[in-house]
Amino acid sequence: MTRGGDDVRVCSSDPAAWVEEHGEAMYRFALLRVRHPETAEELVQEALLSALNARRTFSQRSSERTWLIGILKHKLIDHYRRTANRQRTESADSSAIDDNAFNHRGLWRARVARWPGAAADNIETAEFWEAFRTCVQRLPEPVANAFCLREVEQMTSEEVCQVLGISPSNLWTQLHRARLSLRECLERKWFNKRVSKKR
Numbered sequence: 001m002t003r004g005g006d007d008v009r010v011c012s013s014d015p016a017a018w019v020e021e022h023g024e025a026m027y028r029f030a031l032l033r034v035r036h037p038e039t040a041e042e043l044v045q046e047a048l049l050s051a052l053n054a055r056r057t058f059s060q061r062s063s064e065r066t067w068l069i070g071i072l073k074h075k076l077i078d079h080y081r082r083t084a085n086r087q088r089t090e091s092a093d094s095s096a097i098d099d100n101a102f103n104h105r106g107l108w109r110a111r112v113a114r115w116p117g118a119a120a121d122n123i124e125t126a127e128f129w130e131a132f133r134t135c136v137q138r139l140p141e142p143v144a145n146a147f148c149l150r151e152v153e154q155m156t157s158e159e160v161c162q163v164l165g166i167s168p169s170n171l172w173t174q175l176h177r178a179r180l181s182l183r184e185c186l187e188r189k190w191f192n193k194r195v196s197k198k199r
Contacts, residue, residue: 015052022065023048026072032129033076033148035137043079047072073153077163080145084164087142128190135185139178146171147178 026047030040051058051071058067136144142164149160150171161171 015048015055018048018051018064018068022068025065026068029069030072030076032133032136033152034079035141035144039079043072043075047075050075076153077149080149080163081165083141083145084166128186131186131190132182134189135182138185139181143174143178143181146174147182150175151178 023044026044027040030043031037034040034043047068051068054071058064062070136148139147146160146164146166149155149163150157155163157168157171160166161168164171166174
């Protein structure tokens with residue numbers, strides 16, 4: 001198909017097959033980044049609808065799945081923005097975080113030890129990622145959103161602050177709280193279980 005002198009190739013597969021071919025991968029991608037399965041499902045549906053509407057602009061310079069995941073990433077960022085706007089008018093629940101672990105500047109009072117090599121070597125297992133997802137869901141939503149954007153999506157600190165509408169110092173504190181809370185949770189949910197199995 002030619003449009004305005006440029007050769008634009010339309011998506012070759014049937015959109016009806018997208019759910020079967022890419023739905024599970026998209027759902028897993030979203031579920032790792034949001035707190036609730038229902039939210040992940042809604043975001044995947046929004047992404048697929050947007051993809052359907054934008055189908056004729058797909059240039060096929062990347063794979064179909066990469067294109068769909070790219071659309072889903074934009075939906076996730078929109079979700080984080082909406083959540084941040086709502087939270088600015090509500091009080092954030094930070095009861096899941098032990099504030100005694102930080103000093104008045106948001107620094108850890110004590111450094112945590114490194115995991116033994118065996119635990120670090122097995123970080124790619126499905127068991128680990130299931131535990132990780134559970135631990136992220138237990139974080140207060142503002143903390144989870146900041147962590148996912150910075151560490152999972154690999155956005156810059158400036159970009160995260162812009163999306164969430166927070167200051168760099170606020171982001172820095174939230175990331176430290178997320179890391180400590182995730183560390184403690186993963187030790188209970190994953191590391192200690194692995195050690196117990198080997199005994």
